[in-house]
Amino acid sequence: MKISGVDIRPGNILEYEKGIWRVAKTQHTQPGKGGAFMQVEMKNLIDGRKTNVRFRSADTVEKVRLDTKEYQYLYTDGDKLVFMDNENYEQILLDVDMLGDEVAFLQDGMEVTLELYDERPISVQLPDQIEATIVEADAVVKGQTASSSYKPAILDNGVRVMVPPHISSGTRIVVDVYAKEYVRKAD
Structure with a gap:
């Protein structure tokens, strides 16, 4: 068109x-x-x-109109990511660099959307938000109690995000995948 x-x-x-x-x-x-x-x-x-x-x-x-198809992430094999078609269970291998930095947010069994052009995958869309666990969080600095003050934390996938002072190690949080930002505590 x-x-x-x-x-x-x-x-x-x-x-x-x-x-x-x-x-x-x-x-x-x-x-x-x-x-x-x-x-x-x-x-x-x-x-x-x-x-x-x-x-x-x-x-x-x-x-151009891209076709979209739902796939499930299975595992990483070297520099390839293995996905399974949810309809016919066929597996497809894609290069890790097709996802860029978002590859760190892939989780076993995660549902993703592949965008296809002429039956060829050209991009992978992850869910906008995922749950992750804090493995390391800096201690709160005394006197830093303003609501806008955030502290650095590292997620179980190795990604560094800024979190509110009340979040500690071991806490499950919801993270915005594309902005790499804390959204809220997980339920």
Whole structure:
């Protein structure tokens, strides 16, 4: 489906210069002289490159629809991640670097969504929030009782997050996977 350059929005998947790109940011600019344009920051879903492109209102670009499919994470085998299709139980191996830093949040049996382009997986979406256990938390500094003061803590997956002062080692918390932030204590 072709769309105008000024109709591009963050999250859109575009086919541009023989690549598949996810739009990260857009900025509409109306200069005093000349036509309006959209400054677009995109990330290539195949090789991870980033680029900034200027699209004028007269430019058209192909908007791509990705198929999504639910998979279950099974285990890591070297530099490959093994996932199982929830419908037909077939297994698929993907490179660890397809997930980037979020790979630390993978948990055995976790349900994930794979985005596919022409039957080929190009990205893995983890749940937005997961539960994790604090394995190490700094002691509260005396006099640091303001509600906005947070202390560093390390999760059982090795990720460092900032937590409120009342959180101690051994506590289960809910963490935002993509922002790497404390959300609340787990129930």
